[in-house]
Amino acid sequence: MKYLEYPLFAEGFVNRFLISEVHTQIRQFTRSTLSGRVNEWLKKGFAIHENPCRKEFIEQRKGEIPQCPDFTHITNGGTLHVFGEEKLVKQYFPFGNPGIDGSGFYYQPTYLRMYGYTILQSEEEGIVDFELETCGGLTLWANGQLITDFTPFTRNLVKKTVVSIPLLKGMNPIVVCLDDLAERDTDYYFRMKRLGEADLKILIPADDQVEEDTLNQMEQMLHGMCFDKEAYFSETIKMNLNNPFNQPLNLEIMVTPGEFIEKMEQSWKLIKIRNYTMEAEQKGLVLFHTDEISPGYYYFTAVLTYQGIVIKRKIGNQLVRKEFLESNNEDRNVRKKLALDAIIRFAPENTYKAAALFQREREYKRAEDILLEELLGVRNRKDCSDFHFIIMIYIYRTFYNRISDTLKDALEEAMINYRYWIDEPGDDVMWFFSENHALLFHCCQYLAGTYLPDRTFTNSGRVGTEVKARGEELLHHWFDDFFREFITEWNSNAYIPVDVLGIGTLYNLTDEKDPLHQKAEKALNMIFYSLAVNAHKGAVMTSFGRSYEKEMKGNYNAGTTSLLYVAYNAGYLNRACIGYLPLVLGEYQPPKEYQKYLTLEEEEEMIFQNTQGFENHVNLYLYKNSKVLLSTAIGFKPFQKGYQEHILQATLDETAQLFINHPGESFPYGSGRPNFWAGNGVLPLGAQYENTAVLRYHIGEEERIGYTHAYIPINSFSRYQGEDGILVLEKDGAYVAVKALNGLTIQEQGPNQFREFISQGRDNVWVVRVGSIKEYGSLEEVLAAFRNVTITMDGESTRVKDETGREYLLDMENILKVNGVPVYQYPETVEGRITWKERVN
Numbered sequence: 001m002k003y004l005e006y007p008l009f010a011e012g013f014v015n016r017f018l019i020s021e022v023h024t025q026i027r028q029f030t031r032s033t034l035s036g037r038v039n040e041w042l043k044k045g046f047a048i049h050e051n052p053c054r055k056e057f058i059e060q061r062k063g064e065i066p067q068c069p070d071f072t073h074i075t076n077g078g079t080l081h082v083f084g085e086e087k088l089v090k091q092y093f094p095f096g097n098p099g100i101d102g103s104g105f106y107y108q109p110t111y112l113r114m115y116g117y118t119i120l121q122s123e124e125e126g127i128v129d130f131e132l133e134t135c136g137g138l139t140l141w142a143n144g145q146l147i148t149d150f151t152p153f154t155r156n157l158v159k160k161t162v163v164s165i166p167l168l169k170g171m172n173p174i175v176v177c178l179d180d181l182a183e184r185d186t187d188y189y190f191r192m193k194r195l196g197e198a199d200l201k202i203l204i205p206a207d208d209q210v211e212e213d214t215l216n217q218m219e220q221m222l223h224g225m226c227f228d229k230e231a232y233f234s235e236t237i238k239m240n241l242n243n244p245f246n247q248p249l250n251l252e253i254m255v256t257p258g259e260f261i262e263k264m265e266q267s268w269k270l271i272k273i274r275n276y277t278m279e280a281e282q283k284g285l286v287l288f289h290t291d292e293i294s295p296g297y298y299y300f301t302a303v304l305t306y307q308g309i310v311i312k313r314k315i316g317n318q319l320v321r322k323e324f325l326e327s328n329n330e331d332r333n334v335r336k337k338l339a340l341d342a343i344i345r346f347a348p349e350n351t352y353k354a355a356a357l358f359q360r361e362r363e364y365k366r367a368e369d370i371l372l373e374e375l376l377g378v379r380n381r382k383d384c385s386d387f388h389f390i391i392m393i394y395i396y397r398t399f400y401n402r403i404s405d406t407l408k409d410a411l412e413e414a415m416i417n418y419r420y421w422i423d424e425p426g427d428d429v430m431w432f433f434s435e436n437h438a439l440l441f442h443c444c445q446y447l448a449g450t451y452l453p454d455r456t457f458t459n460s461g462r463v464g465t466e467v468k469a470r471g472e473e474l475l476h477h478w479f480d481d482f483f484r485e486f487i488t489e490w491n492s493n494a495y496i497p498v499d500v501l502g503i504g505t506l507y508n509l510t511d512e513k514d515p516l517h518q519k520a521e522k523a524l525n526m527i528f529y530s531l532a533v534n535a536h537k538g539a540v541m542t543s544f545g546r547s548y549e550k551e552m553k554g555n556y557n558a559g560t561t562s563l564l565y566v567a568y569n570a571g572y573l574n575r576a577c578i579g580y581l582p583l584v585l586g587e588y589q590p591p592k593e594y595q596k597y598l599t600l601e602e603e604e605e606m607i608f609q610n611t612q613g614f615e616n617h618v619n620l621y622l623y624k625n626s627k628v629l630l631s632t633a634i635g636f637k638p639f640q641k642g643y644q645e646h647i648l649q650a651t652l653d654e655t656a657q658l659f660i661n662h663p664g665e666s667f668p669y670g671s672g673r674p675n676f677w678a679g680n681g682v683l684p685l686g687a688q689y690e691n692t693a694v695l696r697y698h699i700g701e702e703e704r705i706g707y708t709h710a711y712i713p714i715n716s717f718s719r720y721q722g723e724d725g726i727l728v729l730e731k732d733g734a735y736v737a738v739k740a741l742n743g744l745t746i747q748e749q750g751p752n753q754f755r756e757f758i759s760q761g762r763d764n765v766w767v768v769r770v771g772s773i774k775e776y777g778s779l780e781e782v783l784a785a786f787r788n789v790t791i792t793m794d795g796e797s798t799r800v801k802d803e804t805g806r807e808y809l810l811d812m813e814n815i816l817k818v819n820g821v822p823v824y825q826y827p828e829t830v831e832g833r834i835t836w837k838e839r840v841n
Contacts, residue, residue, distance in 0.1 A: 001075065003119065003203040004212050012194035013098040014130075014174075016202045017116040018071070020080045021087045022102050022188075025111040027181070029053035034422035038438045038481070039488045039614040042545070045643075049433050050155065053109050057181040058153050061137070065149045066177040068141045071117040075205050077308040080115060091204060092116070093219055093311050096667035098704070099133065099191030103671040106182035107264075107382030109429050112136070113179040116190075119203040120174055122167040129195040133160045135187040136180030140165075143172055153180060156187040156673075162195065171203060183429035184383040187672065210307045217244045218304045222313040225302055226753045230655040230713050231556060234322040237287040240753075241302060243278040250277050251304050253287060258297040258316065258550035259576075263348045264377030264388055270348055290319040294346040294575060297554030299669070314669050315751040318554040324573045325556075327565075336584040338573060339566055346575040350374060351388040351395075356577075358399045359585055368407050371395065378414045381428035386440040387498065387578065389418065390505050393447045394585070397509060416457045420445035420467070421474065424460045435488050436498035442478055443502050446471030446516075447509060472516065475506070479519040486526060486612040486830040489545035490620060490633075491534055493552075497559030497579025500527060504582025521588070526830075528567055528590035531560060532597040533608050533834070534631070536624055538564055538571035539654050542631035543620060545613065547646040547678040549669075552711075555654040570598050597834075600626045607690065609824075610832025619826040621688040627734035628652055628770035632688035634824065635815040639698045642680035644673050648693055650738075650770050655716040656731045658738060660684075660695055660766050662708045668751045677711055684708075684766075685798075687816035689808065689823050692769045696798045696810055699762040708764055710738060710757045721783050727757060728782045733773050735782050741765040741791045765791045765798050 006016045032052035041049055069080055071089075079086040092100055102114055122128075132138055135158050137151035142165045152159035165172075178190050194200060225241045243249045255272040263270060272293060278285060287300075301314040324342070329335050343356040351374050354367040371392060378385045378392070395403070396411045403411075419426040420441055431437050449457070449468030457467050489495045503523045510517035534542050540560040544552075551558050556572055559579045564571030566580040567590045582588070600606060608622040619634040629651040636647060642664070650658040664674025664681040674680055682703055684695040697708050712727065714720050720729040725743040729736055738744075740759035747756035759766070767789055776782045788803035798810040809817040816823055 001073065001205050002208050002210065004206050004210070004215065006202040006204070008194060008200045008202055011098065014118060014120070014192040014194065014202060015092075015094040015098055015100065016204055017092045017100055017118045017176075018074065018076060018089050018204060019092045019100060019117075020082065020089050020115040023082045023085065023087055023113045024106075024182075025083070027053070027057070027109050027111050029056045029109065029427040031425035031427050033425050034432065036422070036433055038433050038478075039435055041433055042488055042614050043617055051109075051183055051429060053427055053429070054153070054155060054181055054183065057111070058151075061151065061153070061179070065146070066113065066139050066179065068144070068146070068175050068177075069115055071173065071175060074117070075207050082113060082115070089117075091206075091309050093313075094667070095223060095313050097670065098193070098666060099189050100178070101189040101670065102178070103186060103188045104182070105185050106429070107184070107377065107384070108380060109427065110182040111179070112182050112186070112188055113177065116176040116178070118174050119205070120167060120172045121201040121203050122169055122172060123199045125167065125169045126198070127164050127166050128198045128200070129162055129164050131160060131162050131193040131195055133158050133191040133193075134178065135189055136178050138190050139177040139179075141175045142166070143168065155183060156185070158187075167198075184431055185673065206309075207307060210309065215306060215309065215311075218306055218311050220244070222302055222304065222311060224749050225313060225315060226751050227315065227317050228715060229317070230553060230716050231318045231320050232290045233320045233325070234289075234291050236289050237317070237319075239285045239287055239300065239302070241278075241285045243280065243282045246280045248277050248279055249304070250275065251302060252276075254301040254303060255293065256299045256301070258299060258554065263350045264374045264382060264385060266373070291321060293319070295319050295321045295324065296557050296575060297550040316550065316553065316669060318557050320556045327573045328569055330569060332589070335566055335569060335573075339562070339577070339580055339584045342573055342575055343577045343581070347577060351391045352577050352581050355391050355395055355581060355585065358395060358402060364402060368404060371407060372410060375410055375414055378418065381419055381426060381430055383428070383430045385430065386437060386444060387501070389414070389444050390440050390447075390502060391581065393444060393451070394505050394509060397447070397451055398585075412452060412455070415448040415452055416455050417459065418444065418448070419459050420448075420471070426459070434495075435482070436495050436502065439478055439499060439502040442471050442474040443506050444471075446475055446506075475516055476519075479523060482523055483526075484830070485614060485616065487530070487545070488613045488617075490612055490618055491530070491540060491542045491631075492544050492546040493540055493558040493560045494548055495546055496527060496531070497563060497576065500524070500563060500579040501582060503527070504586060504588060507588050508582055508586035524588055525591060529594050529831075531564060532568070532594040534622060535564055535570065535598055536629040536651050537653050539651075540564075541629065541651040541654070541657055542622060542649050543633045544644075544646040544649075545618065546644045548644070549675065549678045552646065552659065552678060564598070568595055568598060600624065602626055605837045607835040607837075608832055609826075609828050610830060611827040612830050616827050619824070619828070620832075623688070623691045623770070625772065627732065627772055628691075628736065630688065630691055630693055630768065630770045632686045632693045634687055634826065635685060637683045638685035638696070638812065640683050642674055642683040644679040645683065646678065647680065647684060647686045648695055648768065650693075650736045650768050652717070652731050652734045652736060652770075655713060656729070657716075658710055658712045658736050658768065660708060660710045660768075662697060662699060663705055666705055681705055685810055685812070685815070687808070687810050689816060689818050691771050692767065692802070692808070694798065694800055694808055694810055694816075695766040695768075696793075697762070697764045697766075701762070703762075706762045707758055707760045708766070709759065710740075710744075710766070711755060712738070712757055713755045715754060719779055721779060723783070724787075725759070726783065726786045728779055728786060730773055730779045730782075735771055735773050735776075735779060737769045737782050737786050739767045739786050739789055739791070741793070763793060765793060765800070767791065767800055
């Protein structure tokens with residue numbers, strides 16, 4: 001046996017391990033009810049809602065220290081017996097991750113356990129302190145001795161402890177066990193950081209035939225992989241991936257859709273694996289033509305295998321079909337038909353496709369087979385099953401005369417056995433407390449009770465008429481909150497379509513005189529007003545209350561983009577159908593008068609200010625003209641820990657955009673919430689006045705990441721110039737300019753090559769401005785103007801003076817003064833206030 005040697009860098013993270021595959025075991029617990037207010041977690045943190053199953057799990061786990069397995073003579077590809085099962089052991093490659101990450105999404109309560117093994121080589125005997133961080137529980141042994149059984153088990157909340165490990169001179173085997181109870185989205189990782197300056201190296205056992213140089217070159221090869229473009233349009237995809245060897249190299253590319261909830265069962269069918277051979281020293285890898293697979297935002301995972309060691313890394317990109325970009329049609333019925341056909345052609349074999357097949361009177365057996373498979377997720381009460389169940393109930397009602405008795409019986413059985421709300425007992429991990437989930441549960445409850453009035457619903461013991469009444473009561477309460485607070489996860493491309501799914505289906509299945517129908521229509525009108533006001537060139541690219549990287553970068557494929565297409569012939573057709581499905585199945589038409597907000601005239605400028613969300617928790621400011629948009633969440637929880645909130649967005653078009661954040665994790669394409677691009681580890685103080693926005697960051701020393709960065713894909717612009725912390729870019733007669741107090745450094749390698757601009761420092765200020773090039777005459781003049789923008793910080797106050805002498809003062813008390821005068825009148829109403837002005841050039 002030989003050992004691969006890795007240095008322990010200055011930060012001191014031990015992130016090289018042999019790890020076992022995650023052992024998963026679905027667990028059952030005492031069926032219990034829950035309590036709490038919908039949306040409250042957005043203000044107080046998701047930890048306020050703890051499933052009773054977690055308390056029961058902790059009680060069971062307490063004192064049951066996991067066994068320490070014998071890793072002697074185990075190398076990559078070996079196996080480890082866990083609970084009587086053999087699990088594969090593999091070498092972990094961090095690609096910048098300071099720890100070991102096994103995070104994932106689990107639809108049912110699932111016990112997780114994984115082991116890690118590494119060797120620390122010490123130059124001398126002594127006691128070395130290590131800081132342990134974990135989401136989960138972490139048990140650690142050194143040289144066969146138990147060091148700690150650290151079991152906070154705080155769901156998705158990282159906890160830390162410091163341990164002292166006696167190390168011998170020479171090799172010290174370290175074994176760790178990471179375990180937890182998974183409940184839907186599950187952060188599941190650990191980090192081990194050396195404290196002090198002890199001279200240590202990391203050793204990983206390997207088979208004798210493994211050449212360390214070869215393995216390192218493969219790792220470096222994947223470290224540099226990237227794409228040249230932010231989107232591919234019915235063309236061949238080329239990945240920047242270079243073979244460093246003087247001989248051919250075989251590899252796999254796994255292609256996985258970014259939307260995890262597209263299918264309730266057998267999601268592995270959505271993964272496509274393609275094999276390639278790169279010639280000696282080949283530069284670049286041609287993959288395939290985008291039209292060979294369904295359009296969408298995808299993750300591309302490159303997989304190399306050497307002597308049984310698997311090295312893989314993923315990056316993302318969006319694939320767009322040109323036919324979708326050319327599908328504009330003023331006839332709404334034609335757009336609805338094209339949308340249904342898009343679902344049938346390109347959606348996975350899921351409930352939404354089944355509904356489209358029934359609507360188009362096609363392939364009934366195929367549709368029924370899909371539903372019978374998808375019903376397994378409903379029966380098992382998988383999290384997010386409500387996203388699919390509501391359309392199943394729609395199909396039951398609308399196409400009752402077309403479906404078989406077998407499917408009728410299966411749907412009725414699912415309806416009477418489902419868990420509809422927190423006042424009913426369960427041991428599942430379905431999430432009830434967000435706006436969109438609550439809506440769908442209430443709709444399902446109301447509709448199921450309506451259609452099965454005399455049946456007994458087993459989970460609640462109520463008969464159908466009582467189930468309907470309870471659902472109706474909850475729906476009225478939901479609408480009252482919605483009309484008062486509007487969308488709590490403001491402008492979210494991910495969740496607005498889910499709201500439309502629920503409200504639109506309720507609209508379709510209720511009589512026009514029904515108060516719920518009237519409320520549904522009012523709610524839909526509110527949503528489409530907001531979409532029209534916030535849209536720019538057919539996409540909603542603004543500040544978001546909940547953000548994911550796939551929606552922030554995949555704007556051609558976003559659910560709000562296709563909603564705008566179906567509703568107004570704006571945006572683009574795509575297969576993100578969860579929102580537009582009820583529009584093409586029903587007769588709702590959004591008000592035509594909102595169209596004036598979608599496309600502004602050449603000299604028009606519009607400013608929109610409103611207040612919305614749980615207990616009116618966010619004030620929003622938006623500026624747009626015909627060429628650009630700038631949006632900011634004003635003074636939202638400044639300097640507090642963030643989640644998935646996206647504070648500032650500058651938009652020229654679907655790919656020419658700019659946004660800034662404090663990364664929630666240090667490596668791209670992680671699964672954190674917040675992650676590298678989506679959300680903020682620490683939120684800034686954000687302010688905007690007209691077409692200029694300012695972000696002030698103050699990041700505490702306890703935060704590991706001490707920088708902020710901007711996403712600016714310069715290849716999506718036609719021109720750019722930069723110097724001394726300033727970057728100005730233009731496209732189609734518009735510009736965006738940014739200046740960072742602490743300077744800007746472009747990332748020139750890896751997945752974010754020529755997309756990421758880093759500004760070091762825990763206290764920093766960013767200034768962003770958008771506008772028309774005609775205002776200055778040229779991009780060079782924009783740059784000259786921004787040279788004269790000055791930024792100063794004085795305690796908690798920030799002053800920005802622009803080239804005209806206008807002064808912006810940010811502080812916690814007033815948020816923003818311009819030339820000494822407060823400029824905000826928040827709180828505004830939910831509907832907000834629009835100010836029109838004619839741009840003077």
